[in-house]
Amino acid sequence: MSERGRAAGTVEAVFREEWGRLLATLVGWLHDLDLAEEVAADAIATAVERWPVDGVPDHPAAWLLTTARRRAVDRLRRRQTYAAKLAILKVEAERAGTGGPAAPEPFGDDRLRLFFTCCHPALTAEARVALTLRYLAGLSTTEVARAFLVPETTMAQRLTRAKRKIREARIPYRVPGPAELPARLPAVLRVIYVVFTEAYAASRGPTLTRPELAEEAIRLGRILHQLLPDDREATGLLALMLLVDARRAARTDPAGNLVLLADQDRSRWDRSSIQEGVRLVERALPGGRPGPYALQAAIAALHDEADSLAATDWPQIVSLYDLLQAVAPSPVVALNRAVAVGMASGPAAGLVLLDELAADPALARYHLYHAARAGLLERLGQRDQAAAAYRRALALVGNEPERALLTRQLAAVVAAPPGRTR
Amino acid sequence: MRYLLLIYSEEPASPPSPEVMDAVMAEWVAFDSAIRGSGTYVSGEALQPTQTATTVRLKGEERIVTDGPFAETREVLGGYYTIDVPDLDTALDWAAKCPGAKYGSMEVRPVMVFDPPPQ
Structure with a gap:
């Protein structure tokens, strides 16, 4: 060089x-x-x-x-x-x-103030994400635009508009006081988590993971954790991202096909990320009722520490979902809980819970709800109904790797001899 | 910096009972005296209902006068406060304390500042 x-x-x-x-x-x-x-x-x-x-x-x-x-x-x-x-x-x-x-005096760290300005509730959710990636992660406008699959001019305008609002409305450049912090911090955590989930399951398009975006989210999570070392949710969020990202290499096969948790080669999971994530979870859980990120991280840790799907501590996962449902109820949490019950107490018990959720309009449109139902029906040997549920999931799925996986699952259930169960 | 706190609410179809009216008025009086005593108050007015409003426009030379407010929306402007505070967070705190936030919504707008001409 x-x-x-x-x-x-x-x-x-x-x-x-x-x-x-x-x-x-x-x-x-x-x-x-x-x-x-x-x-x-x-x-x-x-x-x-x-x-x-x-x-x-x-x-x-x-x-x-x-x-x-x-x-x-x-x-x-x-x-x-x-x-x-x-x-x-x-x-x-x-x-x-x-x-x-x-x-050349060493200068202090004002990034926490910048986080709270970029993630201020007076800005739109989209603007908060864009500002944080641009000003805290240091991505260029082009890179931010690419990350969210929007034209560069659109992203440039979004940033300009947000900066104008910060300036003209005088959004302050300060860390909220102790009384306000609990109400303001979730918006900051949310922005980082949105970057991570966007990296993880691109809602449309050909690729499923965009590793560089996941790495940016983890980097932001590390910065925030370093700035707020005693905050249990900032700790929990970093743990969650590390524990999920640890499975990245096993999540797709060499041809780029999506591999389900059940079929992943667990020796390819990143042990050092898991160890770091587990250490962080242990700090995020104790000290009163844990927050949603700490609980999700604890669930991810149980998966990461298990040698196989069967050896996973499903009853413990069900209880963690119960706690999560209490602090941050959502249809997706209810869906994941039903799947965990299906593993802990058998497919029939899981199916009862899933059918109770059928009336939820958000879940009715969610491909993973139908895929989860299909999986349980398949295990119960109800192949025709399983095939119908896979077909419904296929009609709703947005990205290619997930579509391909559902297509394979549907083909398997249609081709299997009568009475086959998994 | 000056902010306008615009108070929007739905106009009730029928007048509330005297008891409800008294309770709501007491909230407004308490807020009004708190903000006036805070050192941030610049000005404020409550407005008569929109049935009393008149809209004026000029089309060329012609003055067009119509009954009612310009826009027909569910929530209408019922009054405002102008306050002088350091930043948006402080303005939002006052807006959240105003009974208008509970009974409708508050729009917080910074007042435009013009640079004096260069000397």
């Missing part, structure tokens, strides 16, 4: 690692997300130009911050507005207080 190429690689690594922290510091100082973004990008561009010539500085992050600050003052001077003049006065006063911009 050439010297220039190596320096560019360093810039890339520093950029990925430091972008969120750099941006958060600049926003705290400038109170202007657009200006912070412009000068951070400027500093990166300068680094790309200068580092191959001058060498990589000893404190790359501090160098970037100093450069970005100088650019900010230049830009504010050019603006010539009353507000800009006030900002310069403020900036210079602060600089005098910190011993000048040349000092």
